[in-house]
Amino acid sequence: MFFYCLSLVYLKRVFIFVSNKNEIDMTTSKYIYKGITDSVTDCDCCGKSDLKRTVVLLDTELNDFKYFGTTCARNAANWTVEQFKKEKENYKKIKTVADFDIAISNQKSGYSKARMCSKALKKGYDRDELFKKHGEVLEITPWEIVYNIEHLVHRVAKN
Numbered sequence: 001m002f003f004y005c006l007s008l009v010y011l012k013r014v015f016i017f018v019s020n021k022n023e024i025d026m027t028t029s030k031y032i033y034k035g036i037t038d039s040v041t042d043c044d045c046c047g048k049s050d051l052k053r054t055v056v057l058l059d060t061e062l063n064d065f066k067y068f069g070t071t072c073a074r075n076a077a078n079w080t081v082e083q084f085k086k087e088k089e090n091y092k093k094i095k096t097v098a099d100f101d102i103a104i105s106n107q108k109s110g111y112s113k114a115r116m117c118s119k120a121l122k123k124g125y126d127r128d129e130l131f132k133k134h135g136e137v138l139e140i141t142p143w144e145i146v147y148n149i150e151h152l153v154h155r156v157a158k159n
Helices: 002-027 069-076 081-093 095-105 109-121 128-134
Strands: 030-039 054-059 064-070 136-140 144-149 152-157
Touching: 030 064, 030 069, 030 095, 054 069, 054 095, 064 081, 069 081, 095 109, 095 128, 109 128, 109 144, 109 152, 128 144, 128 152
Parallel strands: none
Antiparallel strands: 030 054, 054 064, 136 144, 144 152
16 A cells, blocks of 8 residues: 555656656747748648648747748647647737738738738838838839839838
């Protein structure tokens, strides 16, 4: 009886140690979620091609972007399904100017590019700077330049 109780305590401690170790390993990943793109359709992990979209992950060790299918991205980053969803939600909430620049340039269609620009403007991105970086020049007059991003048009005064 004493040996049985002692072994249960030992097994419980081992289980707690293993579960804590797994939690730590899952949260420390060498990848940072950077969004979804449809411009790259091949998975860098398994080689699968003609995907509808790929997940963009930043490899912090190599400082390089990797493109994975959704399952491969989750497995490469060692995230559970819940953690993967949480990473996507956090990415949608927190955006810097550099993140918006990457997200806008990764958009394949003009409509999705315009949608991403609208989100950037709502988050406080400077309108003149946005159209200068990502817009196409429609017209140049002596006093202004007219930029276009799909259906969005903006005039920037010349200084």
